[in-house]
Amino acid sequence: MSTDGSRRRDVTVADVAKAAKVSKAQAARALGNYGAVSDDVRERVLAAAEELEYRPNELARSMNTGRSNTIGVVVGDIENPHFGLAMRGITDTAKKSGYNVILINTDEERAAEVDAVRVLLDKRVDGLIVAPASSVETSHLQQVQDSGRPLVLLDRAAQGLDAETFAVDMGGISYESTKYLIESGHQRIAFVSTLKTDRPYEEGMVLDSSQISDRLEGIRRAFKDEGLALPADLVRLNAGDSESVKAITRGLLEGPDPATAIIASDGLIALGVVEAIQEAGLAIPADVSFLMYDDFAWTRLTTPPLTVIAQPVYDMGIAAATALIRRIEGRKSAAPTPELVARLIQRGSVGAPQRTAVRASS
Amino acid sequence: MSTDGSRRRDVTVADVAKAAKVSKAQAARALGNYGAVSDDVRERVLAAAEELEYRPNELARSMNTGRSNTIGVVVGDIENPHFGLAMRGITDTAKKSGYNVILINTDEERAAEVDAVRVLLDKRVDGLIVAPASSVETSHLQQVQDSGRPLVLLDRAAQGLDAETFAVDMGGISYESTKYLIESGHQRIAFVSTLKTDRPYEEGMVLDSSQISDRLEGIRRAFKDEGLALPADLVRLNAGDSESVKAITRGLLEGPDPATAIIASDGLIALGVVEAIQEAGLAIPADVSFLMYDDFAWTRLTTPPLTVIAQPVYDMGIAAATALIRRIEGRKSAAPTPELVARLIQRGSVGAPQRTAVRASS
DNA sequence: TTGAAAGCGCTAACAA
DNA sequence: TTGTTAGCGCTTTCAA
Numbered sequence: 001m002s003t004d005g006s007r008r009r010d011v012t013v014a015d016v017a018k019a020a021k022v023s024k025a026q027a028a029r030a031l032g033n034y035g036a037v038s039d040d041v042r043e044r045v046l047a048a049a050e051e052l053e054y055r056p057n058e059l060a061r062s063m064n065t066g067r068s069n070t071i072g073v074v075v076g077d078i079e080n081p082h083f084g085l086a087m088r089g090i091t092d093t094a095k096k097s098g099y100n101v102i103l104i105n106t107d108e109e110r111a112a113e114v115d116a117v118r119v120l121l122d123k124r125v126d127g128l129i130v131a132p133a134s135s136v137e138t139s140h141l142q143q144v145q146d147s148g149r150p151l152v153l154l155d156r157a158a159q160g161l162d163a164e165t166f167a168v169d170m171g172g173i174s175y176e177s178t179k180y181l182i183e184s185g186h187q188r189i190a191f192v193s194t195l196k197t198d199r200p201y202e203e204g205m206v207l208d209s210s211q212i213s214d215r216l217e218g219i220r221r222a223f224k225d226e227g228l229a230l231p232a233d234l235v236r237l238n239a240g241d242s243e244s245v246k247a248i249t250r251g252l253l254e255g256p257d258p259a260t261a262i263i264a265s266d267g268l269i270a271l272g273v274v275e276a277i278q279e280a281g282l283a284i285p286a287d288v289s290f291l292m293y294d295d296f297a298w299t300r301l302t303t304p305p306l307t308v309i310a311q312p313v314y315d316m317g318i319a320a321a322t323a324l325i326r327r328i329e330g331r332k333s334a335a336p337t338p339e340l341v342a343r344l345i346q347r348g349s350v351g352a353p354q355r356t357a358v359r360a361s362s
Numbered sequence: 363m364s365t366d367g368s369r370r371r372d373v374t375v376a377d378v379a380k381a382a383k384v385s386k387a388q389a390a391r392a393l394g395n396y397g398a399v400s401d402d403v404r405e406r407v408l409a410a411a412e413e414l415e416y417r418p419n420e421l422a423r424s425m426n427t428g429r430s431n432t433i434g435v436v437v438g439d440i441e442n443p444h445f446g447l448a449m450r451g452i453t454d455t456a457k458k459s460g461y462n463v464i465l466i467n468t469d470e471e472r473a474a475e476v477d478a479v480r481v482l483l484d485k486r487v488d489g490l491i492v493a494p495a496s497s498v499e500t501s502h503l504q505q506v507q508d509s510g511r512p513l514v515l516l517d518r519a520a521q522g523l524d525a526e527t528f529a530v531d532m533g534g535i536s537y538e539s540t541k542y543l544i545e546s547g548h549q550r551i552a553f554v555s556t557l558k559t560d561r562p563y564e565e566g567m568v569l570d571s572s573q574i575s576d577r578l579e580g581i582r583r584a585f586k587d588e589g590l591a592l593p594a595d596l597v598r599l600n601a602g603d604s605e606s607v608k609a610i611t612r613g614l615l616e617g618p619d620p621a622t623a624i625i626a627s628d629g630l631i632a633l634g635v636v637e638a639i640q641e642a643g644l645a646i647p648a649d650v651s652f653l654m655y656d657d658f659a660w661t662r663l664t665t666p667p668l669t670v671i672a673q674p675v676y677d678m679g680i681a682a683a684t685a686l687i688r689r690i691e692g693r694k695s696a697a698p699t700p701e702l703v704a705r706l707i708q709r710g711s712v713g714a715p716q717r718t719a720v721r722a723s724s
Numbered sequence: 725t726t727g728a729a730a731g732c733g734c735t736a737a738c739a740a
Numbered sequence: 741t742t743g744t745t746a747g748c749g750c751t752t753t754c755a756a
Contacts, residue, residue, distance in 0.1 A: 298633060
């Protein structure tokens with residue numbers, strides 16, 4: 001009934017207590033649903049609360065319980081549907097257990113991530129889920145662990161941290177899919193990723209991302225099985241916006257010994273690569289084969305539909321949130337962590353190369 | 363240096379004050395950067411804080427400042443790249459002004475939205491951005507206004523609320539694009555949307571979503587300009603998952619007087635519609651024309667590339683967050699709100715219908 | 725510029 | 741089952 005526009009002082013337990021003619025403590029107990037309260041008191045308090053439109057101040061509550069019922073999530077790019085889906089898994093799970101989610105986007109910048117983690121800790125979140133921008137520089141994550149607050153990793157691993165990590169086995173699926181490409185007759189297989197490095201890729205280079213390291217390792221193993229070496233000249237990192245991806249793709253397709261197959265490291269890369277291929281007037285898979293990570297719905301719409309590596313991203317989100325909440329609440333692992341396996345889905349974008357690949361001399 | 367794994371008691375201003383040999387108040391002032399503090403004291407306090415690895419408790423801070431530096435965002439589906447992009451705009455803007463974002467997903471359920479809003483209010487967020495699931499039932503949003511906390515609407519309007527709304531003029535762009543379809547020779551134009559209703563669409567029906575109402579109104583106007591009526595039998599609401607969209611699409615394409623053009627209300631719908639068209643062995647635009655809302659990158663990859671209605675979603679996010687923060691900080695409108703206009707991008711999915719549309723008799 | 729002390733709105737001993 | 745009384749960690753009077 002009190003629709004007086006102005007920002008009136010919030011009504012507190014004290015107000016409710018007075019209205020219900022009970023002590024503050026009793027009112028708080030009835031309102032907070034704890035302790036012992038007689039039916040009579042409970043009723044009066046609840047009625048008064050309703051009447052006064054009382055709303056608990058969760059900040060105050062958190063202050064003395066030490067629990068905020070909030071978890072922090074730090075990802076590189078929420079605009080990327082990959083994380084969008086994972087986020088959905090996280091929020092769905094969190095909501096079920098009564099948790100809220102504070103989301104921070106880092107743009108894959110480590111500095112932003114360090115900041116994000118600090119802010120969330122200061123806000124006293126009950127736990128953190130982070131998709132680390134770097135798998136190597138992890139001191140800020142170490143600090144989270146030191147603070148005693150539960151931490152769980154999503155999508156990527158981090159060195160020297162014994163945090164639970166929810167990601168698929170990239171090495172395995174990468175090996176499998178490269179094998180498939182090789183068996184289809186390819187040897188000039190390119191790999192394009194956004195991973196930022198200070199210099200072009202070369203054999204044996206230490207990478208900042210466990211994901212990419214593992215994938216390259218898988219590719220390398222597949223080649224090795226055939227007695228071949230990974231074509232390092234076709235590994236292209238530092239792909240940024242759409243234009244740079246397209247430029248890289250054009251570069252891959254030109255020259256005396258072009259790539260006959262391209263693996264796109266994520267959906268954004270894929271968009272640029274496919275567009276560049278189309279713009280170059282080349283056909284998939286007749287002129288060049290294509291394989292990408294993440295099974296987005298649109299990959300079935302192109303002509304031909306694209307062969308993809310499906311990752312259970314939504315499930316990863318669920319698993320990460322479930323594990324985190326379990327740790328927060330101090331429960332033991334109930335169900336064993338579900339397997340998070342990636343699958344190669346063969347559609348139409350991989351075929352035999354037109355001309356047999358020439359063994360590169362260098 | 364204190365890397366003792368266990369969750370040690372947090373260090374507080376009191377601890378820092380003691381270490382720096384000053385009063386709690388002075389320590390707090392130095393740490394919180396307010397009030398008057400001598401250089402000497404500031405130095406000692408900061409040094410002590412560093413030494414003890416002091417971190418402020420933002421909850422406590424928020425408690426007595428009444429500001430949490432947090433804004434709440436309520437959307438229907440974060441998995442949808444439409445909202446993913448808007449979210450990006452919001453978080454980017456929030457971060458610049460020192461705000462964090464609590465995200466709640468409602469799955470487009472009003473009950474969940476009511477809940478979400480309440481939770482955020484209880485958590486004492488400084489302001490709210492919501493994309494209302496319903497443009498009609500808005501009492502919970504009215505309550506936000508009553509509470510005095512700033513509220514801004516995203517993507518959709520809400521009746522009887524004088525909250526600033528950041529959305530494109532759907533009526534205009536819908537009119538324009540329908541006009542384009544009609545001029546291309548279409549009269550059997552279908553419209554497919556997820557909007558949930560309790561019965562099939564019929565002329566004059568009151569819809570829960572301002573977006574959809576406005577779009578249908580635009581379509582209706584375009585038809586009226588030609589002295590024609592909107593083909594109400596081709597307006598299909600309640601499209602849910604991919605399968606239901608495909609079933610609806612098949613229905614649209616069958617029968618004696620099938621649709622010759624289909625407008626997909628969002629990206630998810632579009633995926634199902636296009637897939638169903640392809641599965642039916644029909645060609646776009648030879649057999650059926652296609653138009654969709656949102657210019658996702660993948661729409662350029664299909665054959666033919668799809669004609670779309672581009673919405674400045676990222677900018678909408680920025681504008682909403684900017685306006686909200688302005689209101690929170692009580693500043694006057696600095697720059698006038700930028701225009702948020704949608705554009706029709708003609709690509710290859712609209713053409714002339716094969717056979718002239720027969721005027722439907724019923 | 726400083727410090728003592730009083731809150732913010734709640735929960736949590738402790739007695740009664 | 742109730743009420744009283746301390747806090748939680750910070751900000752904010754108010755005097756000094």
